[in-house]
């Protein structure tokens with residue numbers, strides 16, 4: 001049995017940063033990913049990473065923008081930590097070789113992003129995530145003596161001992177189907193988000209909420225699950241993202257009547273209001289008949305000088321051409337709000353620790369909560385790195401003070417049996433892809449920008465039925481080499497667990513705050529709902545609901561206008 005001080009599930013930015021932090025203090029590390037690490041979804045991040053690094057900016061201003069952006073649901077102690085530590089983290093990355101954009105004076109240059117009172121987004125053209133991920137991966141290789149990489153291994157379950165401590169995980173080697181128990185003194189979930197619960201989404205096919213569901217199943221509470229971010233600029237049909245960097249560089253939004261409609265909704269910040277505000281404004285225009293027949297509004301990037309677009313937004317030039325047949329340097333492109341990010345996740349403290357001893361979570365899988373009701377653009381890369389590093393440090397510290405826990409081989413036998421059960425399914429069930437399509441399309445109808453009690457209740461009912469169908473879904477591939485059918489069956493069950501938690505949270509929150517807009521409760525209600533909704537496993541029934549207070553340090557809730 002492979003045993004390490006720290007086991008990290010996920011090799012995106014959060015996982016890789018955690019691995020480096022743990023190895024830097026001498027811990028032995030296993031980092032595991034179901035795809036090659038540089039194919040992790042962090043690779044898709046485009047626009048940049050926030051930090052108050054300019055002398056005329058301040059961490060307090062960054063923190064206040066984040067608190068306001070979160071619609072006052074973010075925990076202010078965690079937000080303070082993230083914003084204070086941001087400048088050091090960006091410099092750390094630069095010193096390791098990230099080629100951040102430099103301005104004409106040769107200094108690190110910034111671009112504006114939504115909901116921010118200063119231009120504080122550092123970027124590498126519109127491939128920031130890719131640039132960061134490759135530099136971190138080089139560092140992982142440099143630390144090869146301490147960090148073992150398990151690439152194309154799929155974790156199927158977390159393992160606990162009799163005292164409830166997390167003692168590692170069971171994983172399947174995707175290449176040959178063998179199963180292995182990995183023992184660890186500390187385990188970090190860094191397995192990313194769950195955008196695939198919705199269709200369409202900006203998220204990669206691998207974002208199926210595995211870590212959220214696995215942690216929930218062993219008793220780790222989830223928090224803020226109802227808060228799903230719809231990004232204002234995604235392509236109709238396929239959901240591909242047009243980065244907020246476009247609006248940061250000066251692109252405008254127009255309805256089909258040629259009106260720059262953000263003047264009505266956010267006269268001060270216009271297109272650079274918070275994402276929840278811009279998405280709701282677009283959807284209102286579309287719903288009230290001022291959109292285009294394809295259910296979109298127009299993003300006009302021709303407002304940005306062509307040379308600048310070709311230099312700083314070159315990926316979306318390619319996306320416009322290849323996926324919409326539009327030259328964005330010469331004509332507007334049709335966009336609409338699309339599922340993009342999950343603010344909720346596994347509840348952690350500011351060191352990434354969950355309520356299960358030995359289990360940590362960092363990155364999109366986690367909820368610290370720094371994003372509360374709505375994440376500001378370019379704050380997620382920051383979240384992955386700051387809390388990835390902190391969880392790596394804390395997990396290494398825990399490991400240094402303890403002997404290896406006894407890992408239960410019974411868990412390995414259970415997981416082998418569970419996989420054999422999937423492979424041995426009789427034919428006749430619905431196809432996994434059909435169940436997944438129904439889930440995603442339904443979530444995008446009933447749990448999107450605008451929500452109602454009736455729509456959410458219908459969503460819950462559908463999820464319950466889909467769970468039953470998923471448990472007997474048809475399998476074609478019964479082999480062991482790269483068996484994607486088995487993995488898809490597992491991912492579908494994770495997505496259904498996550499979707500149920502999203503819907504249960506959205507039903508429970510009877511107000512409108514951040515990304516949750518209830519047509520039947522259209523106002524924010526601080527008296528009753530300035531609190532986190534926390535969900536825990538509850539046998540076979542729906543998740544059990546409890547509440548966690550929001551941590552306030554220096555910013556009292558105010559009316560939120562842009």
Ligand SMILES: Cc1cc2nc3c(=O)[nH]c(=O)nc-3n(C[C@H](O)[C@H](O)[C@H](O)COP(=O)(O)OP(=O)(O)OC[C@H]3O[C@@H](n4cnc5c(N)ncnc54)[C@H](O)[C@@H]3O)c2cc1C
Pocket residue numbers: 009010011012013014015032033034035037040041042043044045046047048049128129153154155156190191192193202203204206207210211241340341362363364365377378379380381382384
């Ligand atoms: C198109 C797009 C653009 C974005 N642009 C920006 C931006 O400009 N700025 C910003 O701040 N944010 C941006 N975001 C958000 C940001 O990219 C993500 O929130 C962030 O990268 C998530 O990183 P992560 O490390 O938590 O997870 P990921 O990068 O998703 O990594 C998850 C890892 O977990 C592994 N994994 C998952 N399940 C399993 C399993 N069962 N077994 C083994 N391994 C598993 C995966 O293989 C992967 O290695 C963007 C998001 C999208 C969709």
